[in-house]
Amino acid sequence: MIMGKVFCDQIRVIEWRKSCDYNLDNHFDIWRIYIPDHLDMLDHLSDTLSEEELNRFNNYKDTEDRNRHLLARYFVRKISSDYLKVDPNSFEIDYLENNKPYFKYYPHFNFNISHSGDYIVIGFANRWSVGVDIEFMNSQLDLYDMIINCMSNYEISMILNSEAPRAVFFKHWTRKESLLKGVGLGLTDRIKDVACVDGLNLIPSDLSSFASSWKIWSFEMGEYCVSIAHDSAVRIIRFYQL
Template sequence: MGEIEIKSVESLNWIFYDMPTLKIDGVHIYRISLVEEAHRIREFQALLSLDEQIQANRYLKKQDQDRFTISKAALRIILSRYMDIAPKALLFDVDTGKKPFVKSNRTFFFNISHSSDWALIAVSNMEVGIDIEFVKPDFVASDIVQEYFSQDEISYLNSQHTATAFFKLWTRKEAFLKATGQGIGDHLKFTPSLTGVHQLNADLYGYQHNWKVLGFMLNSDYACAVATASDLIFFLEYWM
């Protein structure tokens, strides 16, 4: 039976590094402003595959189409730097757990999440999952907590009475399930999210090794979390 260690960090030091080198046992997290990059939308559209362009056009609002396009293009640009290949030349597929991968290179792991005006992309040499959620001030958590949270988590949320507390726990659950490739709908209620060390049921998650989940706030409006296998040293770097 494996373990999951959940921590949070209060302040981040985002640094810029234009020629990334993936350190051993490291996770590189990129933040992308979907507002500041909107002026490059035509450039980004040209990088997408036909399937990705079709996906973008399924969104009814142009703003949502652009956010999707920027996120996917940013992923291609970032991965291309690691793999020394043109962004448009990258070919993606999904595994049995619906986790995307680059067909020509299975040594890199990555995950992407976007919400409202921001996207996060994580790149690693180990399994990784990332999630970002815009904290809706008027969000009513009581409508869904019974279905997706344990009794201890519900007690914690009841003591906090804030939307921020809800999304902090939610992103931790999502990041972990994305890292394991099980999908958001699988075992959400049984996925730990409170700070501390928790035992994992191998029958549910299928993984025997340990995991770490780090929760953080991008700013006061966005709750985030990253999850990765932790049987080796856990390392994070942040880029602007």
């Protein structure tokens, strides 16, 4: 049986740059956007987003959720246009079977979006699929059922015996999410079988359609936990603050 190989580790220190050359090569570029800094743009998004996108997100009942989705879609277009040197209005977004978005006429340009609370995180890569996930580590949320239902037995033991169980849970949860988004599976009812502990993890063959090995890196931003996943062929990861 061929098992998918996933190596997980943590990043302790990150330099968030403010200047980008917009040359991806074989890089994996991570961008973070602090939503409160850009709320004044909401009234001008109709110049860039399609009518379908505006209607879709304007129907959200929760205002903060609506704003996150609108700004995330705007910034993925804006930043992508700088990489591809095209008009941001020229992008036509389509969806894969698992609802993963992509640019219809730029199939080799890959991006992945995640947002939570006050932050949006977007990952970009040329040729290589990538996945990102950010979660606000809500101290009021009861995690017990999610720990039991979504974590492997080893992960459950690690989380419940940790001095910081909430942080350890979110580290493993964002790793699973970023990997599944990156390889194009989406969430699965067998998420317990996708172990993402530090070091090497073997994923069952029926859940690992990826031929090469993957790497996942985790880090914290204050009350947020972030994980980024990429094919091991990617050699350089760069971090940018919009």
